[in-house]
Amino acid sequence: MLQAIHNKLDELYPEMVDIRRYLHQYPEVSFQETKTAQYIADYYEKLGIPYEKSIGGNGVIATLTGGKPGKTVALRADFDALPIQDEKDVPYKSKMDGVMHACGHDGHTASLLTLAKTMKGFQDELPGTILFLHQHAEEYAPGGAKPIIESGALDDADAVFGTHLWATTPLGVLQTSKDVFMAGPDRFDITVQGQGGHGGYPHETKDAITIGSQLVSQLQQIVSRRLDPLKTAVISIGQFEAGDAFNVIADKAKLVGTVRYLDKDVQDQVMKEMEKIIKGICVANDATYTFNYEKGYPPLVNHAEEAELVLKASENVQAIHTAEEVKPVMAGEDFAYYTIEKPGAYFFTGAQKEGNPYPHHHPMFDIDERAIPTAAKTLIAAYFEYQKQ
Structure with a gap:
């Protein structure tokens, strides 16, 4: 049956491309994906597959109950976009100013929708139940996954699998991990309050730019000099805002950045070290500060057994x-x-497009659309492998 399913998915490849390109032209950012959610719901309405909308926000879950007994497995695709201007010169370029599918979620949605259409035709032979989990707001914390879980919509699920079309991994390559796979991403902002003044009289000021520059430099010492060398973290400053004129010493500086970690103990240590460094530098310069640290998603940790199932399932995917x-x-x-909450695994499906070296979250981002059916085939192959347990 699996080969027949894969053959049907190949037949639906033109529809996958059409769906992906339509969604690419009409992206919606996190927590505002109402039209995309309705598009997904309308698709299931036409298929005659029962679904629920507005789960945990804009989430949509369709349920396909097979004709044979088995386990309930959720297959997840996210569908939000990013606040990025699409700079590609392609027919399916985003028509929404300042909004773009720059992470492949349009492809994820196309993959899962056409997989559902395919599996509807095999419903009588299907063991178990598939939950087609369309999740909103992956890109922006607190995200869509947590409220979907809290809604109880996945209480009956035995496992969950998901994939990401990965634009920096070659087509035909699948990547995963049997342990920690992706980092915990946190966000922070620091505001330094100094004392401004005339650019020719810096000795009468408390230069917020100089203080902020010290912070940028010294915060990097946490990773290189405070953490165990066998552990890791990332501290990146993405924004540094200060000053209004060339001849005025800035009285205020704002720094915004991210921390990435794989171990909660490291997260705790980084937070403490940041507080000490910020306080020390500001006190030394007779300045005040505010420091806000927002914890984001936890690290993504795959279950070893389910990750092994994904690797085994990939053997049945010719691509x-x-x-x-x-x-x-x-x-x-x-x-x-x-x-x-559940046994499960996440994996990357290689989607690197020839001649397009740009990474995720880039204005020129694109994928090789041939990866879309590969993702669908691997998800359903993993589903069947899990049913054998």
Whole structure:
């Protein structure tokens, strides 16, 4: 039956592309994906597959109960976009100013929708129940996964699997981990309050730019000099805002950045070290400060048995020539909440487009659309492997 399912998915490839390109032209950012959610619901309405809307926000879950007994498994695809201007010169370029599918979630949605259409035709032979889990707001904490879980919609699920079309991994390559797979992404902002003044009289001021620059430099010492060398973290400053004129010493500076970690003990240590450094530098410069640290998603930790199932399932997908275990990546994913609650695994489906070297969250981001059916085939292959347990 699996081969017949894969053949049907191949037949639906033009529809996958059409869906992906339509969604690419009409993206919606996190927590505002109402039209996308309705598009998904309308698709299931036409298929005659029962579904529920507005789960945990804009989430949509469709339920396909097979004709044979078995386990209930959720297959997840996210569908939110990013506040990025699409700079590609393609027919399916985003028509929404300042909003873009720059992470492949349009492809995830196309993959899961056409998989549902395919499986509807095999319902009588299907063991168990598939929950087609369409999740909103992956890109922005607190995210969509946690409220979906809290809604109780996945209480009956035995396991959950998901994939990400990964634009920096070659087509035909599957990557996963049997342990920590993706980092916990936190956010912080620091505001330094100094005392401004004339650019020619710096000795009469408390230069917020100088103080902020010291912070940028010294915060990097946490990773290189305070953490155990066998553990890791990332501290990146993404914004540094200060000053209004060339001849005025700035009285205020704002720094915004992210911390990435794989171990909660490291997260705790980084937070404490940051507080000490910020306080010490500001006190030394007779300045005041505010420091806000927002914890994001936890690290994504795969279950070893389910990750092994994914690797085994990939052997049944002709388009995959390499399936490998990889080291953790420092990007974050709120799929982490699912594997805290349920057995499950997340994996990357290689989607690198020839001639397009741009990474996720880039204005020129794009994927090789041939990866979309590969993702669907692997998800359903993992589903069947799990039913054998």
